[in-house]
Amino acid sequence: MDKLMNLKLKVWRQDDADDVGRFEEYQADDISPDMSFLEMLDVVNEGLIGSGKEPIAFDSDCREGICGSCSMVINGTAHGGQKGTTACQLHMRHFSDGMTITIEPWRATAFPVHRDLVVDRTAFDRIQQKGGFISVRTGSVPDANAIPVSKDESDLAMDAAQCIGCGACVAACKNASAMLFVAAKISHLSLVPQGQPERERRALAMVKQMDDEGFGNCTVTGSCEAVCPKEISLDFIARMNREYGRALIKKGTI
Amino acid sequence: MDFITGIFKTSLGRKYVMAITGAGLFGFVVMHMLGNLLVFAGPAAINEYAAKLHALGPLLWVARIGLLGMVGLHIWSAIKLTSENREARTVEYDAAAEPVDAHRRGDIVAKFAARTMIFSGLIIAAFAFYHLAHFTWKVPQINGAGMEDFESYYVADDFTTPLAEGKEGKNHADVFKMIVTGFKVPAVSVFYVVAVGLLCFHLSHGLSAMFQSLGIKNKNIAPWMDRFAVGASALIFLGYISIPVSVLAAFIKIG
Ligand code: HEM
Ligand code: FES
Numbered sequence: 001m002d003k004l005m006n007l008k009l010k011v012w013r014q015d016d017a018d019d020v021g022r023f024e025e026y027q028a029d030d031i032s033p034d035m036s037f038l039e040m041l042d043v044v045n046e047g048l049i050g051s052g053k054e055p056i057a058f059d060s061d062c063r064e065g066i067c068g069s070c071s072m073v074i075n076g077t078a079h080g081g082q083k084g085t086t087a088c089q090l091h092m093r094h095f096s097d098g099m100t101i102t103i104e105p106w107r108a109t110a111f112p113v114h115r116d117l118v119v120d121r122t123a124f125d126r127i128q129q130k131g132g133f134i135s136v137r138t139g140s141v142p143d144a145n146a147i148p149v150s151k152d153e154s155d156l157a158m159d160a161a162q163c164i165g166c167g168a169c170v171a172a173c174k175n176a177s178a179m180l181f182v183a184a185k186i187s188h189l190s191l192v193p194q195g196q197p198e199r200e201r202r203a204l205a206m207v208k209q210m211d212d213e214g215f216g217n218c219t220v221t222g223s224c225e226a227v228c229p230k231e232i233s234l235d236f237i238a239r240m241n242r243e244y245g246r247a248l249i250k251k252g253t254i
Numbered sequence: 255m256d257f258i259t260g261i262f263k264t265s266l267g268r269k270y271v272m273a274i275t276g277a278g279l280f281g282f283v284v285m286h287m288l289g290n291l292l293v294f295a296g297p298a299a300i301n302e303y304a305a306k307l308h309a310l311g312p313l314l315w316v317a318r319i320g321l322l323g324m325v326g327l328h329i330w331s332a333i334k335l336t337s338e339n340r341e342a343r344t345v346e347y348d349a350a351a352e353p354v355d356a357h358r359r360g361d362i363v364a365k366f367a368a369r370t371m372i373f374s375g376l377i378i379a380a381f382a383f384y385h386l387a388h389f390t391w392k393v394p395q396i397n398g399a400g401m402e403d404f405e406s407y408y409v410a411d412d413f414t415t416p417l418a419e420g421k422e423g424k425n426h427a428d429v430f431k432m433i434v435t436g437f438k439v440p441a442v443s444v445f446y447v448v449a450v451g452l453l454c455f456h457l458s459h460g461l462s463a464m465f466q467s468l469g470i471k472n473k474n475i476a477p478w479m480d481r482f483a484v485g486a487s488a489l490i491f492l493g494y495i496s497i498p499v500s501v502l503a504a505f506i507k508i509g
Contacts, residue, residue, distance in 0.1 A: 109343065
């Protein structure tokens with residue numbers, strides 16, 4: 001086994017949404033380089049609980065990079081900055097013995113902090129509810145290949161569908177813009193036949209909700225794409241811009 | 255959604271406004287530079303060009319009002335978008351970005367030009383105002399050339415021979431003499447070079463962002479669009495500064 005590490009953590013602690021919050025420092029000793037970042041936090045939390053203190057609250061669920069729960073800014077970088085990696089998949093071997101790691105929650109007006117590292121991401125849910133779905137007949141299972149979809153388009157749709165809605169794009173963007181997320185959702189469904197009936201309505205309604213939630217605007221810095229654990233491409237933002245323009249022309253009233 | 259609301263009251267709509275007016279202003283900046291470069295062809299060429307522009311009459315006013323409208327819309331949406339962006343992120347991160355893969359820092363952190371668009375833009379606007387006062391309204395107090403009155407510079411119909419007693423509306427303006435006298439003042443030239451530098455800095459990010467805002471960028475052509483942005487900015491910089499530099503180096507001179 002590799003040598004164990006001793007680290008210093010500087011973690012954002014905030015009791016609830018109304019608390020002003022503060023940084024607190026903790027020692028994380030005997031950390032195995034093979035642990036994931038969240039496992040390291042679990043170890044620290046066990047220590048805190050053992051000494052009668054409140055553990056650090058953070059979101060997590062799947063711990064295998066598919067649910068998008070684990071939201072934290074590690075050393076100023078959403079998910080820590082390894083290519084295509086969520087915080088739960090980030091291993092401690094990327095850090096060096098003795099270093100100080102700063103851990104902060106996503107920072108965005110539209111993502112208020114609930115507690116410690118946990119932020120309220122229901123703004124994304126509300127955007128999704130405005131059009132991130134298709135309306136189909138329920139009941140019997142549809143015939144698998146009844147609707148032809150071209151390989152190219154389905155591949156591209158799947159690239160967009162990779163988005164796990166973690167919010168790292170918002171966290172990393174200097175403008176706290178949610179455009180990469182919304183672009184992925186709009187693009188995904190606009191590319192497949194099942195998404196066509198609601199295509200224009202979806203683009204208009206999701207963009208409007210995104211604005212209403214108080215996210216910022218894209219200034220094409222590329223930070224979102226660089227931190228996205230699913231490597232959603234900036235191309236989808238260009239596609240969303242097209243989709244929106246198309247929808248305005250087709251469905252906009254004068 | 256109503257079309258007008260969809261353009262002027264939404265994030266994406268305002269980005270179109272930004273991009274379209276930005277593209278229009280870029281077009282003007284290029285044409286203006288090409289026109290200016292006629293000083294290298296001598297007094298007759300640039301004075302005749304200026305006279306032709308003035309002869310456009312009402313059309314010239316259409317162009318001027320169009321430009322003013324574009325500048326107004328561009329600044330309006332710039333301020334609106336930027337203030338929304340500030341509200342969207344009120345708390346900054348305590349730690350500077352240090353990704354575990356250190357080489358990815360450049361991709362993760364927004365470039366300086368992108369972070370300072372509103373400042374480069376507003377300074378350009380202030381410069382444009384000064385520039386108009388300098389060469390269009392010909393305010394003697396600000397030209398730094400010893401209260402020289404550019405308003406009194408006229409040429410005969412050969413566009414070359416200076417007239418001592420020219421008249422507005424009757425004779426052609428001696429633009430060549432004005433440019434040379436204007437840029438002979440080192441401080442004026444330095445200020446001009448700095449302002450053009452800022453404009454090109456603004457364009458180095460703006461032009462590539464413009465393609466994205468208009469939805470015509472993708473990974474296949476993005477590298478070319480980025481090269482275009484940097485290349486066009488560099489050419490514009492060289493094109494514009496070549497004039498004050500040539501005047502100061504006495505490569506372009508009167509007589
Ligand atoms: C007059 C004051 C100006 C202000 C306040 C201003 C401000 C801005 C801002 C804030 C942006 C957004 C940048 C981004 O998307 O990251 C922008 C974009 C742009 N600006 Fe300006 N600018 C000004 C003048 C100009 C001028 C004179 C030109 C043209 C020569 C120009 C060309 C552009 C272009 C092409 C864009 C890209 C549009 C886009 O993002 O889609 N700007 N400007
Ligand atoms: S916990 Fe599910 S993605 Fe990290």
